[in-house]
Amino acid sequence: MNRLESDQCDDNNVVIVVSPLEYIRVQQVERLKRIGVRAAFLGNSLSETHGLCSEGFAQVLYGSAEQWLSDMGTSRKGQAAFREAFSRVSELRSFLPGGTPALALTATAGEDMRKRLAKFIGFPGEHFRIIVSPNKNNIRFTIIKADKHLNCLNWLVEMIRDKKEHTPFTLIFCQVVNDIVFIMSYLLMQLGSSNFYVRGNTPEQQSSLVGVYYSQTPQSLKDTVTTSFEGDGCTRVAIASSSLSMGVDFPNVKYVIHFGPSKSLSSQLQEAGRAGRDGSEAFNIIMYLRKHIRNCEKQVKHAIKSGEKSCVRQALLSHFDKDIQPNVPLHACCNTCHMICKCHGDMCNVPLFKFDNASIEEDIQVTPIRTLSEDDKKCLKNALEELQGSLRSQSPVAVLNCDGSHLFGLDTYTIQT
C-alpha cells in the first residue's frame, strides 16, 4: 500500500479492501492519507458509508468482511460472524464488473490453508501465487521445558533489573489468562521496586516496566503497552494473549517468549515474527509445561518433539517452506544446532544463551508435596487470615506463591485441593 501514489489512483475506480482488523484499517488509512491517497474505512452506519462512496470521496475504501456483507442477515456475533462473512467474500466479486482484478494477501499459511482461502475468495484454478518463505534469518529459536516455579524466567528478571527502562522490548505470549496472571505475579514478586521506572516523585511519574495485554485489559492500559512498543515507551515487557500479535507493527522487539506454544503452527510463526522486524538479531523462546501441549494441533506437537532433537527452525518452518535449512553459523540458528556448532575449528566460540539452559535448574529443585487434610486447610486459612491482618498496615507482601505454595515452616508445600 505504501507504493500506491496519489496519481496512480483513477477517480473513476475505487479499490475496496476487505480487512478483518480495525487496527489495521485505521493504520492503513492514515498511511495512505499521508501520501495523498483519498482513503477511508466504512462507517458504522449505512448513511455514513453511502456518503463516502457516492460522493466519490474514497479512492481506497476499507471494511471488514462483516461490513461489506452487512445485508447477510446474520444474528451471529464475533468470531462466528467473521467466519461466516469471510466464507462469503467471493459473493462480493459477483457485484463487480467482470475482469475486476483481485489480490488476496495473507500472513503465514500452509498449503491446505492457501487452497481454502482461494476457494473462499472465488479465485479460479489458474490464479497467480507469490509465496514468500516466513523464515526470518535474524530470529534464533529455542525450545525448552519450563518449570512450574518459573526459574526459566530468571534470566529475564535479571535483565530487567540490570537494564531497567532500557530493557530490550520483550513479548511473552500465553495461551490462557491464568498463565498471564501467573507470570505477572512472578515478575512483580521477583522485581519488587525494580519493576518501576521513576521519572519523578509523584505516582503519575512512575511507570511499570512490565505490562499485560489481553481481551479484558482496560483500553487505557492496552494503549500504554502499544504506544510504548511502537516508540520508545517505558513498558518494555508485555505479557499478552495472541490478540497482541494481530495487526500490530512493533519495530524493535528483541525477545518473543512463548509460555506454551500457540495452538497452530501458523499462529506460532506469526507471533514469533513480531521479533526482529527491524532486521536486527532477535529471539523466539518457546518454554512449555506438559499441560501446554495437550490442546495444540498435531503439527505443533510434532514440531516441539522434533525441535528438541534436531533443528528447531526446520521443525517449525518445514510445513511452510520445504527447502528450509539450518542457519549458518549454527549457533545463530537454534539451541539444538548451537550444541553441534563448530564455527571455531572443532568448537563453537559462542556460549549458549542463559535461556537455553533455563530448564536445567528444574532438575536441581526438589519440591516436597503433600496432600492437605480438611483440618490442615482450616488451620492454613486461619493462619493466612491472621497474617493478612498483621500485614495490612505494612507494605504489601504476597503470602502465597503464585502456584499456590506458601512459605510457612521450613519446607515449601504445594496445596492440593
Ligand SMILES: [Zn+2]
Ligand atoms: Zn537449527
Ligand SMILES: [Zn+2]
Ligand atoms: Zn558457533
